[in-house]
Amino acid sequence: MEKRIINPWKWQDERSYVQAVEVIKPEGTLYISGQTAIDYDGKSSTSDMKSQLIQSIKNLERVIKEAGYECKHIVRLNIYTTSTEELFTCFNIFQNWVSKHGIKQVSTVLEVSSLFETLKVELEATVVK
Template identity: 75%
Template structure:
């Protein structure tokens, strides 16, 4: 599999995403449902945004690894949150995770009216192999 990022500008680099990702000769594509801060019993977290973001990332990693894929091959990552203000208050957690795995993904951030139950953030990914 080959990946190529397309960035006609530099400003997006500080925001931890790329404008586009081209994938050539992929062996497989994994479409991951939105992952949230739920425990192994499906109980939603009532914690703050930072705690929920950490748990959401852990859940996303678990699904990706269980499927035999790697986080570094995330090519699309959509972020849904009930509060961009709260998310930006702990955005370093997200950026550090992106940097740790050298993820270069196309991304969309959407503030929504609500998520299921007490959830504050949801991450939806596409991963290639």
């Protein structure tokens, strides 16, 4: 698999995403449903945004690993949140995670009126191999 990053500008670099990713000759593509702060027993978190973001990232990593893929090969990662204001107070957690894995992904951040039960953030990803 080969990836080519397309960035006509530099400003997106500080926001931890890229404008486009071209994938050439992938061996596989993994489409992951939205991962949230739901525990092993299926109980939704009632914690704050920071805690929910950390748990959502852990759950996303687990699905990727179980499928035999790697975080560094995420090519799309959409973020749904009930409050962009709250999310951006702890966005450095997301940015540090992206940096740690060398992820170069396209992203969309969407504020929605609600998510399932008490959830505040959801991460939806596409990963290639």
